[in-house]
Amino acid sequence: MEYNTDLFDRSTVDRMVRQYLTILGEAVKNENTPISRLQWLTTQERHQQLFEWNDTSTDRLRVRCMHELFEEQVQRTPDVNAGSV
Numbered sequence: 001m002e003y004n005t006d007l008f009d010r011s012t013v014d015r016m017v018r019q020y021l022t023i024l025g026e027a028v029k030n031e032n033t034p035i036s037r038l039q040w041l042t043t044q045e046r047h048q049q050l051f052e053w054n055d056t057s058t059d060r061l062r063v064r065c066m067h068e069l070f071e072e073q074v075q076r077t078p079d080v081n082a083g084s085v
Helices: 010-029 043-052 065-076
Strands: none
Touching: none
């Protein structure tokens, strides 16, 4: 693979090659499937996008009001002037 190193780093090009090979393999296995429906992400990349990057769950019990957060900060740093932060 030849590429412009000013535009891409090695890890980006490696990922694009993996994706290219993935979609070529999918096209061979599913020759009647439109290219727009073929998988181009590897199983690991698909898992990362669907599950790891979307893991935005929060502990609802830990959601606090602004004044509570302020009070917690005051307790942590009682001698710090709010204007100096």
